[in-house]
Amino acid sequence: MITYFVRKITTSLKVTEIIRESPDTFTFKFKALDNIKWKPGSHTHFMSSNLRKGNKLNIRLMRKLSIMTHPSENEIGFTTRIRNNSSEFKKSLYNLKINDEIRCFKPVNNFKDLNFNKPIVLISMGVGIATFRPIVLEYLANSTTNSFITNINIDRVDSFIYDKEFKNFPNNIVKNCFVKNRDDLYKEIKATFSNKENIYYIVGSTDFNKAISKYLLNNQISKNSILFDKRKS
Numbered sequence: 001m002i003t004y005f006v007r008k009i010t011t012s013l014k015v016t017e018i019i020r021e022s023p024d025t026f027t028f029k030f031k032a033l034d035n036i037k038w039k040p041g042s043h044t045h046f047m048s049s050n051l052r053k054g055n056k057l058n059i060r061l062m063r064k065l066s067i068m069t070h071p072s073e074n075e076i077g078f079t080t081r082i083r084n085n086s087s088e089f090k091k092s093l094y095n096l097k098i099n100d101e102i103r104c105f106k107p108v109n110n111f112k113d114l115n116f117n118k119p120i121v122l123i124s125m126g127v128g129i130a131t132f133r134p135i136v137l138e139y140l141a142n143s144t145t146n147s148f149i150t151n152i153n154i155d156r157v158d159s160f161i162y163d164k165e166f167k168n169f170p171n172n173i174v175k176n177c178f179v180k181n182r183d184d185l186y187k188e189i190k191a192t193f194s195n196k197e198n199i200y201y202i203v204g205s206t207d208f209n210k211a212i213s214k215y216l217l218n219n220q221i222s223k224n225s226i227l228f229d230k231r232k233s
């Protein structure tokens with residue numbers, strides 16, 4: 001009964017592309033059907049089961065993931081890390097093949113009302129940059145004379161996610177700072193303080209969000225200028 005109900009309120013997505021961004025980082029893309037509408041910066045619950053052929057609902061196969069594609073790209077994608085000893089959910093993602101189906105719920109957006117007249121500072125940890133990719137595309141498409149993006153991403157690995165694409169964005173609008181350690185992270189954030197107009201967008205773990213928020217507030221950035229994609233993990 002519950003499986004039937006969930007099948008009714010979710011949408012089936014067919015895998016169109018699997019990109020290995022780095023040894024343990026994967027982007028999965030799906031054909032976007034007309035009944036799924038999302039705005040840049042959205043996330044949704046993805047279920048790595050199609051709930052067909054007797055497959056029952058299993059909440060262990062469900063996670064919130066950010067949609068890394070812009071609506072104009074006509075495909076839905078997410079980026080995630082799949083490491084050794086991964087969860088049941090990640091293992092089933094790893095086994096996905098082209099044309100396999102998964103399901104998703106209605107997208108939700110914690111980053112509404114992008115202001116294209118203000119400079120923005122995007123601060124993310126690892127795959128958190130996925131949330132920002134469609135926001136950057138939207139911002140670039142609507143840029144004004146005041147538009148400027150500082151994109152700061154911290155990761156321990158050698159290859160940063162989407163770095164080639166981000167480095168190709170017009171450098172009069174997008175400044176990229178891909179850093180590997182906390183000292184460099186805070187140095188790059190500090191460098192943004194000269195512009196009092198900045199709006200700060202933060203995507204990371206709860207601890208990361210708390211630490212960055214504390215640092216910004218301690219440096220007289222107003223609470224209203226700090227936005228989070230409320231992550232719990």
Ligand SMILES: Cc1cc2nc3c(=O)[nH]c(=O)nc-3n(C[C@H](O)[C@H](O)[C@H](O)COP(=O)(O)OP(=O)(O)OC[C@H]3O[C@@H](n4cnc5c(N)ncnc54)[C@H](O)[C@@H]3O)c2cc1C
Pocket residue numbers: 043063064065066067078079080081086087088089090127130131229230231232233
């Ligand atoms: C709004 C939002 C957007 C998100 N967007 C993304 C995204 O775009 N990409 C993405 O990858 N993730 C995203 N996440 C996080 C995502 O939902 C998952 O929590 C994350 O990917 C980890 O999933 P997992 O299955 O690997 O680990 P989980 O099973 O969810 O476990 C979380 C952590 O706990 C550890 N753990 C779990 N069980 C045990 C245990 N028994 N003993 C020891 N350690 C354990 C795991 O190793 C893991 O590090 C988002 C979360 C939110 C809230």
